[in-house]
Amino acid sequence: MDTVILENISKSYITHTTPALNDVSFSVGKGELFGLIGPDGAGKSTIFRILTTLLLPDSGKATVAGYDVVKDYHEIRSCVGYMPGKFSLYQDLTIEENLRFFATLFGTTVAENYALIKDIYEQIAPFKDRRAGKLSGGMKQKLALCCALVHRPEVLFLDEPTTGVDAVSRQEFWEMLRRLKAQGITIVVSTPYMDEASLCERIALIQTGTILSIDTPDNIIRAYPGKLYSLRAPKVYLLLHDVRLYEGIDQCYAAGETLRVSFKDERKDHPALLRAYLQHKGHPQVSVDQITPDIEDCFIEKLSDQ
Numbered sequence: 001m002d003t004v005i006l007e008n009i010s011k012s013y014i015t016h017t018t019p020a021l022n023d024v025s026f027s028v029g030k031g032e033l034f035g036l037i038g039p040d041g042a043g044k045s046t047i048f049r050i051l052t053t054l055l056l057p058d059s060g061k062a063t064v065a066g067y068d069v070v071k072d073y074h075e076i077r078s079c080v081g082y083m084p085g086k087f088s089l090y091q092d093l094t095i096e097e098n099l100r101f102f103a104t105l106f107g108t109t110v111a112e113n114y115a116l117i118k119d120i121y122e123q124i125a126p127f128k129d130r131r132a133g134k135l136s137g138g139m140k141q142k143l144a145l146c147c148a149l150v151h152r153p154e155v156l157f158l159d160e161p162t163t164g165v166d167a168v169s170r171q172e173f174w175e176m177l178r179r180l181k182a183q184g185i186t187i188v189v190s191t192p193y194m195d196e197a198s199l200c201e202r203i204a205l206i207q208t209g210t211i212l213s214i215d216t217p218d219n220i221i222r223a224y225p226g227k228l229y230s231l232r233a234p235k236v237y238l239l240l241h242d243v244r245l246y247e248g249i250d251q252c253y254a255a256g257e258t259l260r261v262s263f264k265d266e267r268k269d270h271p272a273l274l275r276a277y278l279q280h281k282g283h284p285q286v287s288v289d290q291i292t293p294d295i296e297d298c299f300i301e302k303l304s305d306q
């Protein structure tokens with residue numbers, strides 16, 4: 001049986017007219033590393049709050065480790081680890097005090113489950129007497145992860161753990177997640193960084209409370225309909241303007257210093273004609289190359305279906 005199951009979950013906040021979650025369903029297998037990928041406001045934190053029993057859904061059903069999120073909140077709270085989006089440890093307590101506090105809260109000791117957190121804790125141990133409020137972003141993140149793990153949870157919920165953390169710490173963090181997964185822990189992690197999608201086994205793309213797609217990152221990329229082109233020319237802004245005027249263009253958006261372009265259908269898909277049109281428009285050096293889409297391209301394409 002799947003460890004996390006959501007069936008038709010909807011949730012609205014009183015102060016918000018649009019629902020935060022709209023009929024959301026997905027499940028996560030035992031020991032899976034599952035990613036919720038979506039921009040700010042997509043509904044990721046609302047999903048975590050419901051799954052960790054901090055918020056009641058308006059409708060639908062969800063279970064974690066076989067327990068119902070509404071009826072069995074007591075059982076769920078002892079078998080999940082949760083790292084919220086905002087740093088929520090005690091800023092005035094030291095690293096060691098925070099860890100001991102969370103262990104005591106769950107009726108265990110740091111020593112009892114030390115093997116699970118050892119790798120991560122050793123990286124912050126030299127600063128164990130430093131107050132949490134005085135730690136760097138990467139160190140806070142590692143401490144929060146240790147605190148979420150100290151009672152050896154069955155399921156780990158991580159809400160945007162890498163937001164605001166430098167690139168090296170982000171990479172280290174994903175390596176830590178892979179090691180935790182190898183120990184059998186089911187992990188649900190959210191991120192607004194599309195490049196982190198490929199580090200998950202399966203992902204759900206989410207936008208304004210609606211799931212756009214659920215699959216492995218490779219399958220989502222393989223399912224991209226049609227072809228995608230990368231356009232490069234010295235005057236990118238003018239290029240964007242001129243491409244958008246060309247009949248038959250479906251998507252055209254900036255990606256760094258290039259443009260990503262797709263055609264409406266196969267009959268319109270003639271890059272040589274587009275190149276000739278752009279040369280005529282004053283872009284003599286334009287290059288048009290077919291590329292493999294990444295997850296961000298797939299996300300943008302799915303949004304256009306909405």
Ligand SMILES: Nc1ncnc2c1ncn2[C@@H]1O[C@H](COP(=O)(O)OP(=O)(O)OP(=O)(O)O)[C@@H](O)[C@H]1O
Nearest residue numbers: 013015016020038039040041042043044045046047
């Ligand atoms: N306590 C709240 N009261 C009212 N509206 C809320 C509340 N929490 C979230 N929302 C709204 O619900 C929607 C989903 O928010 P949620 O925090 O779940 O998204 P998110 O994907 O986690 O993004 P973020 O990283 O910005 O938190 C947003 O429109 C948000 O403004």
